[in-house]
Amino acid sequence: MPELYEMTATDLAEMLREKKVSSVEITRSVIDRMDAVEPKINSYVNPAPEQALEMAENADQRLASGDDDPLTGIPIAVKDNMCIRGRKTTCGSRILANFVPPYDATVVSRLRDAGMVILGSANMDEFAMGSSNESSCWGPTRNPWDLERIPGGSSGGPAAAVASGAAVVSLGSDTGGSIRLPASFCGVLGMKPTYGAVSRYGLVAFASSLDQIGPFARDTSDLALLLNVICGHDPMDSTSMPREYPDFTGFLDKPLEGMTLGLPEEFFNRLDNPEVEQVISEARSVLEKLGVKFVELSLPHLDYGIAAYYIIAPSEASSNLARYDGVKYGHRADQFEDMIDMYCRTRSEGFGDEVKRRIMLGTYALSSGYYDAYYLKAAKIRNLMTMEFRDAFEKCDAIYCPTAPTPAFKIGEKVDDPIQMYLTDVFTIPVNMAGLPGFTIPGGFSQEGLPIGLQFIAPHFEEGRLIQLAAAFQRETDHHLKRPPL
C-alpha cells in the first residue's frame, strides 16, 4: 500500500468516509513528507504544520458529525499570493515580508468552508512575475524531477509541492501561464479556469485583467473536486461571473467520441524541440484512438501574444504595485530624508530586479504620449485574439497544443536573459489574453526523464470539456502516475 501522502485526494476522501484513516493521519503523513523533501525542494515559504493539524482535527470532527464536503480533511498548499487571515502572505517579496492580512481571500474562505486543511503558503516568483520561480525573495523552488532545474513559474511552489508529495493538491495563480507552465515542468495537472470563474478577492494582484486562480492535482478527479470548491460568483469581485457551475466530476466518465480538437499552426510552427514534438504527437495518437478528430487552424494574432502581453501586464502591474510605498504596511526603509526619499528607498530595497523591470516597462507604456502606441494597441490586439479564438471554436470543441517549448531548464540558465525567459510562455499567454480556460496535463517524458505537458484550451466556461479530455486521456496512459525520484 502506498504512503498516504502519495495518494490522490479522491482515494483519501473515500478512506476518510470508510473511517480507514483520519485527516490528522493524512496531514501528519504529508507534514512528514514536507520535512523530508523541503530541504531539497523549497516549495513552501510559510509552512504551518501546527495550524494544519488543528484544521485536520476540526475536519475529523466535521467528518464524524456528517457535516462534511467531498474534500473535507484533505491537505492543500496555497500560493503565497492568496491572503490567509492572520498568517504572513508575502507574495515572494521582501516588500511584503512582514505582511499579515486581517482577511481571507475568497478562495481561502471557500477552502475553509469545504473543511480543507491548509498546509501553508507555497513559494512563487516575486509578485508572480517570472517563469522559473527564481525571482522569489525566499530563494528558488527546485524541480522535484531534477534538483538542478527550475520547477517553472510563477506557481513553482504549489506545483512542486504536489509533485513531491508535500501537498495532496494546491492552488496557484496564472497570469500568463503561471499554473500551466509549472504543471508541465513538474509532471502534474494544472488548470487556469475562465477569467471570472474564481474570485480574485484577496489574490495579491499582478495584472488584474489576466490573473486567475486555479488548481494543481495529481489526477483529474482531484482537480475536478477542487474546481468544484473554488468556482463560484463572488460579490466582492466585480469581474466575477454571476452564473451557476456544473459538478465537474460529472465530466470524468464522458467519452470523447465525435470531439474535434484544433491545432493552431502559429503554435506548431514555433515548435522546434523534438522531444516536445514527439510527446505531442504520441498523445495525439492516443486521442485519435479515443475517437477525437483533429483540424488545423490559423489564428494569426497569436504571434503577437507575447508582445501585447508585455505591454498590458506590466502596465497593470505598475499601477497595482504602487500601493507598496512603506506608508501603511510592509517594508519601510530605515533611513530616509523626506517622503519622496522614503518612497524611493522603500521600493528600491523592497522589490527585486524583475519586478522593477516590469514596473518601469508599465510606467513607460502608460505615459502621456505613449498610451495610444502601446497600451491601446495592445488592447486592440487582445480583442482580435479573443475574436480569433471565438471563430476557432466554431470549427473545434477545444484546442490542443504544447504547454511549453521545452522541458524544464536549468536554474540560472535564463535568469540574465529576460526575453528568453518571456518566450517560455509563448503557448500559454494567449489563453490569458482571451480569458479562456486552459488545462495542462502530463503527456510524457524527455529522454532525461523530465515531464512534458500537453495543453487543452476550451471556450469560456467550458472547464468541464477540459476535464472530459484529461480524464479520457489518463484512462489510456500512465504518465500522470509516475513520481519523481526523490
Place this chain on the structure above:
Amino acid sequence: MEYETVIGLEIHAQLLTDSKAFCGCTTRFGNDPNSNTCPICLGMPGVLPVFNRKALEFTVKMALACHCTINEVSRFARKNYYYPDLPKNYQISQYELPLSEHGWVEVETGGEIRKIGITRIHMEEDAGKLVHDENKPVSYVDLNRTGVPLIEIVSEPEMRSPEEASAYLRSLRSILVYLEICDGNMEEGSFRCDANISLRPKGQTELGVKTELKNMNSFRNVQRALQYEIERQTELLNEGQAIVQDTRLFDPSAGTTSSMRTKEEAHDYRYFPDPDLLPLRVAPDLAEDLRKGLPELPAQKKARFIEQFGIPAYDAGVLTASRDLAAYFEQTVELHPDHKMVSNWIMTEVMRELKGEEEGITSCPVSPNGLAALLKLIDKGTISGKIAKTVFEEMWATGEEPATIVEKKGLVQVSDTGRLTELVQKALDDNPSEVEKYLAGNKRILGFFVGQVMKATKGKANPKVVNQVLAEELKKRGAS
C-alpha cells in the same frame, strides 16, 4: 488694451451616500481618525472595489438635472499618482468615457441670463486627509474620507466674470442640494471648486494661456481669487509679459495667488481603464426612471413662483435658492395669501435671523403657521408692522405664538380714536411753540407730535389713526 476674461470651473461634490464608493464603510463625518476604514479603502493587497449603486443613481440625477447626455457605457479609469492620503496610490476616476457629457445650466448675473456649458460630469473617489503636526516635522494620515464618492463637474470655459463664476457655482450647489445628493458645504469641503482662468484681447477667439486656481473654500474667496488673477494677468499682459501656465494657490488672508507648480512640473497621471471594474452600463430604463423621479429644480421653481405668485424675479430667485426655503414660502402663502408681504418678511426678517444659511430654515423656531399668524395680526390692525418685528424676534427666541407674545407683553395696538385724541391734545397743549411753528408752515414738525404720542403709548399707537387725529386737531387749532 481691453481684455476679455475666460473662466472655467471644476467642481467636486461629495455625494450623500451612506457608504463609500467602492466598499461598505460608512461616510459619517467626524468619527475618530481611521475608524471608517476597511481593507478595501485602506488599499491592502488583493482587495477589490465594488461600485456603490446609490452613487451611480445620484450622479445620473445630477447629470439629468444639468441637461447632460448619459453615456450608456462608461468606464472607470485609474489616475496614478503617489501621495500618502491615497492608499492605493491611484484614484479610481473616469477619464475617456465619463458617465455624462454635453450639458448646461442657466446662470443669471445683473439681470442677464446665460447658458453655461457643462463639458462632463463623472464619478470618482475622494482621498484621505493629512494632518500636519505644528511642532514636529510629522504628518498623520486619516483615511476616513478615502473612498467617499465624489462627482466632478467640469464646465466649458464660458464664464466671463468672477460674478458669473460665482453665480454658476451657486446655481450648481443649489441643484445638488435640491436633489439631496450633496450637502453643499464649502467650508467643510463637501463642495469644492478649482478654477481655470485666462485673458484674451477683446474680439479674439483663440484662448489665452490659463492658470489654475486652487484652495478657494468659499463663494467669496472664489470671486476674490479670480479678481486678483484678472488683475495680475492684466498687468503682466500690459507689460508685454507672457502668462506662465501654472497651478496657483489662493491665500485667503493676503487675497493673492502664488504658483504651486508649472505645466512642466505637472503630474503624468498615466490614466488607463481600471481592470478591476467592468465597463459601466446605465440602462436607458434606469435613466428614464430617475428622470421621472427628479424634483422641481431651482430654475423651474423660480419661473413658477414668478408666474404663480406674481412676485418679482429677484424675490423668486432668493426664495428658491434653497428647496426648504421655497417650501417655507409656499406653506406660509397658503395660510396668508399676501404673496409680496410674505416674500418681504422672509427675505428680510427670516433671512436676517438665518444669517444667510438658507438650510437653517428646516430647524427654525418660527413655523409657517407662526409667521402667517403674525402677518394676520398686522392685517387686522392688532399690532403695527413695527411692533410685529419685535414680536417676530420674540417668537424666534422663545418659539411662542405671536398672539401669546402680544398679550403677555401688552403689545396690542392702540387704535381707539377717543384715547388717541386725548393723547394728541395733550401733546399739542404741552408744546405750544411747536404748534405755532407748524401753523407757521413747518409741516415737518408733524413727526415730532407722532413721536410724542408713540412715546406715551410705548410705540403701540396705531400710526394711521394717530396721523388722522393729529391732522384734524391741528386743523382745529389753525382755524381758531
